[in-house]
Amino acid sequence: MATNYKTIAVAIDFSQQSLKAFERAVKLAIEYGATLQLVNVIDTKSFGAITAYDLKYAEKLKEEHFSKIAELKKEALAAQVTEVEAIVETGSPKSILTQLPGVDLLVCGATGLNQLEKMVLGSVAERIVRMASCDVLLVR
Numbered sequence: 001m002a003t004n005y006k007t008i009a010v011a012i013d014f015s016q017q018s019l020k021a022f023e024r025a026v027k028l029a030i031e032y033g034a035t036l037q038l039v040n041v042i043d044t045k046s047f048g049a050i051t052a053y054d055l056k057y058a059e060k061l062k063e064e065h066f067s068k069i070a071e072l073k074k075e076a077l078a079a080q081v082t083e084v085e086a087i088v089e090t091g092s093p094k095s096i097l098t099q100l101p102g103v104d105l106l107v108c109g110a111t112g113l114n115q116l117e118k119m120v121l122g123s124v125a126e127r128i129v130r131m132a133s134c135d136v137l138l139v140r
Contacts, residue, residue: 003135005104009037011097011128014068017109021139025107026076028137035083038072039100040065041093058090093124098131107137 010025012018022038029036042061069086076084089096097106110125129136 003104005032005034005135007037007103008032008034008105008107009039009097009100009103011093011106011108011124012038012040012069012072013093013109014040014065015109015111017111017139019109021107021109021137022072022076024137024139026079026081028105028107029076029081029084030079033082034104035085036076036081037085037087037100037103038069038076039087039089039097040069041096042088042090043093044090045092062088062090094127094131097124097128098133100134103134105135105137106132107139110138110140 005028008025008029010018010022012022025036028034042058042065044058066086066088069088073084073086097108100106106128108125108128125138129138
């Protein structure tokens, strides 16, 4: 039975693996005529303990990441993806990426930026595979 993906999300942390996942997601969105969601989650658990600093730092990172995501959005539109959404969130990537509403396929890199969690399969990727309610494609 063939699957028709209508909404494809791709997890972007700007690592090489996530950029490969982006390229694959663009191809799939074109093939299926799907909406492409570019999702970046700023992991606020990795911040220090000073709350006021954390909030300012998170907002600055959010602006910077949204700017980078906007560039990827332009690339996807130039490649003929018909609809692209840019999403930048703060919080736990493991939680946010496994609870994206209305997504039929979630594409992510097998490993990400976090060197401590990057053994064979990244911990975020492992959590996505175990907990996502939609199909998952891991890209190496």
